[in-house]
Amino acid sequence: MKTPIAVHTDEDYEQAQRRVAELSATDDSPEKDRELEELAEAMLAWELRRNEAME
Numbered sequence: 001m002k003t004p005i006a007v008h009t010d011e012d013y014e015q016a017q018r019r020v021a022e023l024s025a026t027d028d029s030p031e032k033d034r035e036l037e038e039l040a041e042a043m044l045a046w047e048l049r050r051n052e053a054m055e
Contacts, residue, residue: 005038007046016043
């Protein structure tokens with residue numbers, strides 16, 4: 001079973017950004033699309049949590 005993508009720290013977020021850049025340079029595939037979607041969801045969730053903490 002694949003481990004879900006999670007972003008909990010600034011370092012995780014930066015790593016996710018690097019992975020998005022890596023994937024962007026590869027050929028399109030269903031696996032690529034799925035991973036990009038999972039990364040986007042994890043990054044958005046982190047951004048929302050961070051913004052709530054700053055309020």
